Amino acid sequence: MMTPQVITPQQMQQILQQQVLSPQQLQVLLQQQQALMLQQQLQEFYKKQQEQLHLQLLQQQQQQQHAGSKQSKEQQVSAQQLAFQQQLLQVQQVQQQHLLNLQRQGLLTIQPGQTGLPLHSLTQGMIPAELQQLWKEVTNAHVKEEHNNNNNSSSNNNGHRGLDLSSPATPKNPLLNQHASTNGQYMSHKREGSTLEEPSPNSHPLYGHGVCKWPGCEAVFDDFHSFLKHLNNEHALDDRSTAQCRVQMQVVQQLELQLAKDKERLQAMMTHLHVKSTEPKATPQPLNLVSSVTLSKSAHEASSPLSLPQTPTTPTTPLTPLSQTHSVITANSLHSVAPRRRFFSEKYNMPISPGTDYINQNKDFYMNADVRPPFTYASLIRQAILESPEKQLTLNEIYNWFTRMFAYxxxxxxxxxxxxxxxxxxxxxxxxxxxVKGAVWTVDELEFQKRRPQKISGSPALVKNIQTSLGYGPTLSAAFQASMAENNIPLYTTASIGSPTLHSLAHAIREEMNGAMDHGNSNGSDSSPGRSPLPAMHHISVKEEPLDPDDHEGPLSLVTTANHSPDFDHHRDYDDDQGHDDML
DNA sequence: AGCGATTTAAACAAGC
DNA sequence: GGCTTGTTTAAATCGC
Known part of the structure; x- marks a missing residue:
């Protein structure tokens, strides 16, 4: 799926460029949307042109039919018709050319093998609103005509038009239909008439390979003329055709939606897969410290997961400047896609207890991707507890954190x-x-660190970085604020995701620092609750708000709200039964 | 092979 | 009785 062939170099460049310039995927998406809008406008324009031409053609045809056999004029008329057809073809070519250009520019994603269909679907089905408008106009214009034109609706096939994706051109037909259906009686648009004797197989999007492509109708015709007859008779403006047209519109809309989603997904994948190379310069960092940390981390990750033995329990970075790189998927998360039993594969020397930064960094990914996080339950539980303002959570709150943070x-x-x-x-x-109100769970950080032989020695530079960062306390905060302001663009509509707040960052730093210090020297040099053997033992404070624990917690709530998106709690089909064994 | 860490499943108890 | 919470046991897997 992520075959690089699908993405043109231009696309890649664009993606990368966007990423470099703006870490926010939203921007990417916005640009995509703009591109799509432009594309749609163009398509609309083309479509109208096409319709007009078709209209002219059909009127000529009708005139010809009505006039009976005026052989004398036939020659001239057919010449005119040819001209029209040529013009039509030209328009189509231009249209396709432009779409191809769009495609090359990465604004359109069309599979190489199916340029034909998507082009049609895109060009003609893109703007339901516009189509509806046209449809309305046409319908209104021909209400009266409707009586005269008793459509011989016959084929039952039309009743169920399956989602025939190959014939997305339906919307345009009403227009043609009604003009055609008038059979010359309706001469509102008096254009220079002409005959239509010449079959023009390619001139109608609903006609291909001798087959009517009206959804659900696959009538075969020898020539274009009989097809047009069929079109006028069988697919005239009536309730059925209207309904079919509407359905087709919906189909197209669905496809567009799907396309947009897939494009978004692709974008995320691309961003994710290439973020490592661009991550260091991913953002105009107002914060040297952060960037240095980031650099060290990214450099480390980029080089090799094995290159630096990391402390198993201390996270590599004090914080992620975050989630600006939030679509980052690091080596671990990549290979973590399919861990069978363990959340965390130690083969890659990734921390057993990933720190706040680590989880945060890939938060977005795991929030939305139904992928098993590469962390152990213990690590996750610890993370959940440490993220809480009071460093303590009830069991149910831990549950909530799990479901909130991980789609899995x-x-x-x-x-x-x-x-x-x-x-x-x-x-x-x-x-x-x-x-008083029950029991809460806390983390004994010392015990947690004890679980494994730890060696912070793994990345002394890292530790240094962390310490350095800590040394810059106020500066750090200011810088964070600037960074936050800069990066505080909501990336996804659902999510708070993106930016952990200052508090959480500071907290992360402190936390990681604690971890590092725990290893380096055993003196508890800080007052962080997490460091005492029984950290929260003394805060036997109250845990009200059983329903939404993390919600209104005052200033400190920033820590949690950073990870907490309200909309994320609403259960979006958490089907417990479906495909639950995909990870096994 | 042994061991520890981890995951998964299950039984069981206590409390509400 | 059902559910939640918490404890415990056991089996299996994985990596060292």
Missing amino acids: FRRNAATWKNAVRHNLSLHKCFVRVEN
């Missing part, structure tokens, strides 16, 4: 919830604290 956990609830409970009970690092 929106299914199989029974399985992973059990696993969560199991992990909470099993690992000593998770401490249950009785509360």
Whole structure:
């Protein structure tokens, strides 16, 4: 699917360029949308032209039919008709040319093998509103005519037009139909008439290979003329045709939607796959520290996951400047797509307990992609707890965090919830604290670090970076703010996703720093609750808001709200039963 | 091969 | 009784 052949170099360049200039996918999408709009306008224009030409053609034909056999004029008329046809072809060519250009520019994504169909569908089915407008006009204009033209609707096939994607040109037909259906009686548009004796097989989008391409109708015709007759008779302006046209519009709309989605997906994939090479310069970083950290990280990741033995429990980076690179999929997340049992593959020396940054960095991806996160349950639970303002969560809140943060956990609830409970009970690092209103779970960071031999030595430079970053406290904050302001573009409509706030960033730094310090020297040099053996033991504070725990938490809520998107909680078909075993 | 970490499943109990 | 929460056991997998 991600074969590079599909994407032209121009597309690639564009994507990369966009990414470099704007880390926000929204911008990309916006540009895409603009491009699409432009494209649609062009198509509309072309379509109108085509319709006009068709109209002229048909009127000539009707006149000819009505006039009986005026052989004398026939020659001249057919010449005119030819001219029209040529013009029509020219328009079509120009149209296709332009679409091809669009395609080359990456504004259009058309599979090489199917340029024909998509072109038609795109050119003629793109603007339902416009079509409806035309349809309306036409309908109004011919209400009276309707009586005269009793359409001999016959074929039942038309009743069920399957989603015949090969004939998306329907919308344009009403126009033609009614003019044609008048059979010359209706001469509102008096154009210089002409005969139509010449079959012009290619002149009608509903006629191809001798077959009527009206949805559901596959009548075969020897010549174009008989097809036109058929078109006028069988597919005249009536309720059925109207309904079919509407359906076809919807089909086209659906296809457009699908196309847009797929394009978006492709964009995300491309961005993701190439972000590593561009990540360092991905954003005009107002913050040196951040960028340095980012650079170190990205350099490390880009080089080789194996190159730097990382501390298993300490995240590599104190923070992600974030989610500006949020579509980033690092090496781990890539290979994590198919981990069978383990969330986290240690083969790549990725941290067992990915830090806030790590999870945040790929947050967007896992939020939306039904992909199993490459983290252990323990790591995730810890993450959830540490993200909370009070560093403590009830079991249900942990559940909510899981479902909120990972699309994967929106299914199989029974399985992973059990696993969560199991992990909470099993690992000593998770401490249950009785509360007035129940029990909350906290993290014993020391115990957590103990689980594995850790060596922060892995990336001393990293540690240095982290420390350096911390040293710049206020500067850091200011820079973050600037960075946030700059990058605070909502990327997806649903998501808060993108930008962890200052608080969460600072928190992340602090947290990572703690982790690093834990390894480097055992002196607890900070006051972070996470560092004490029983971090939250003393905050036996209250956990109200059983419903939406993370919601209104005051200033500190930034930490959580950064990850919390309200709309994300609404259950969008979390079908627990469907395809739940895809990861096994 | 052994071991530890992890996941998954399941049984069970307590509390609401 | 059903559900949630929490504990525990067991089996399987994976990597070292």
